[in-house]
Amino acid sequence: MPGKKILMIVGDFGEDYEIMVPFQALQMVGHEVHAVCPERxxxxxxxxxxxxxxxDQTYLETRGHNFELTATFDDVDPADYDALVVPGGRAPEYLRTYDAVLDAVRHFFDEGKPVASICHGPQILAAAGVLDGYEMTAYPAVQAEVEAAGCSWVDEVTTDKNLVTGQAWPDHPEWLAQFLDLLGTEIQHGQAAPADD
Incomplete structure (x- = not known):
């Protein structure tokens, strides 16, 4: 099965693991990932x-890495992509102010394409007005915001229709596994040949 073409929307001070890990993991299994940011x-x-x-009562935030964008936001057409990834961190609080970001998100929901969002990423989905009727999760501090957008809250990684959500980067194994299932990704596990002595 050929790999999917996946759009990832990121921004300054997005959560490092929630950008880097899915970006690399999705590529590892054969998908093409275009990471974009408005005005970049x-x-x-x-x-x-x-x-x-x-x-502590909340997370501790420290500086991560410089993450290189693999496409230009203004040049991408969401219709060219099979799926969307919306990581968390602080970026979603301002990325949701871009009409073009919200329009891109709406495309994936209008077309029923797979969407994976984690941590604070659902703030963008809430702003896009696409959560009504979904069962989902997010970082617990975002619960009131996503419930106000019309979803039902659950306290675990979940898939509902085209949407896979997780609370934070410790959810990566299950969150990514559910997203790969939604994408129809089949991973073949083979046995390694013994090394020659």
Missing amino acids: EEGDVVKTAIHDFRG
């Missing part, structure tokens, strides 16, 4: 942040 071009970078959970 292919080859530009966004700065990421690492959110660490250390027993």
Whole structure:
């Protein structure tokens, strides 16, 4: 089965693991991922942040990496993509102010294409007005916001129709597995040949 073409919408101080891990994992299994950011071009970078959970009332945020964009936001047409990934971090709070970002998100929901969102990413989905009637999760501090947008809250990684959601990067194994199922990705597990002595 040929790989899918996936759009990922990122921005400055998006969560490092929630950008890097799905970006690389999806490529690893044969999908093509175009990471874009409004007002940035292919080859530009966004700065990421690492959110660490250390027993405080909220996460600790430290500087992550420079993540290189693989496409230019203004040049992409959502109709050319099979699926969408919306990572979390602080980026969603301002990315949701771009009409073009909201229009892109609406396309994937209007067409029933697979969407994976995690942590604060659902803030963008809420702003796009696409969550009504869905069962989903997000970072717990975003619960009131997504419920106000019409969804039913669950406290675990979940898939409902075309949408896969998780609470934060510790959910990656299950979140990515459910997204790969939604994409129809089949992974062949083979046995490695023993090394010659």
